[in-house]
Amino acid sequence: MKKHLAALIAGLLFGLGLAISQMTNPAKVLNFLDIAGTWDPTLAFVMGGAVLVTLISFRFILKQDRPLFEGRFHLPTRSDIDARLIAGAVLFGIGWGLAGYCPGPGVAALAMGLWEPALFVVGLLVGMWAFRRLPA
């Protein structure tokens, strides 16, 4: 129960942050990526602000033996940089540069009730489903 409430509140803060910073507007993201044209540096401030917080807070949090509401931390264990990591990031980056949405803003923008974010999320789910169908 407590961990479910925590997830809801964390999601709420995340959605507020994405919408206040207007990352839910594809033009702001595409203009950030358009360094040769009409550049909008806002995304660097969003990312910078978020990483500033996690750089500091994660140091303290990960010194604890366990999280408050769960038995253990669920952290990625791999540290090698392999071809799948890079190929995945390339495909993701191309999709991001096409429409101006990464998963968080795409899902949060569903709250606008427009067609484009809904179609993006449908594509997102189909892409994730297709990846699962591949042999490992």
Add this chain to the structure above:
Amino acid sequence: MTIVNFTPWTGLIGGLLIGASASLLLWLNGRIAGISGIVAGASVEPGEDKAWRWLFLAGLLGGAALAFWLVPGSRAFDTDLPWPVFPVAGLLVGFGTRLGSGCTSGHGVCGLGRLSPRSLASVVTFMAAGVLTVFVIRHGLGVV
């Protein structure tokens, strides 16, 4: 290069909120706030632990709705792209983030916060791919 529509303050405030969200989820639940992983775990991936993921996503939508309602200008949506670009982009983002184990939140906000070399490699790569894609579309092909 011309700088347009730059909104550093709302950007910074939004970023701090996102950082606070990721901190809260790790501190309380021991989970990484990676949206692509949470979406996949809530939907296409098998597993028992789906409830917290759905609640996180409900919060994500609720938080955005709250901001659109209360914060002037936050509900802006500008695009001149034809609609089929959105599902195609979603397909690439969905497949790519699973293959590459994360996106802007998991590798970016959380991975950089953990000083993970894998995440840094991912962030540099998807940023470069994004910049290159926009360059080709806006300047290389002269479409927009």
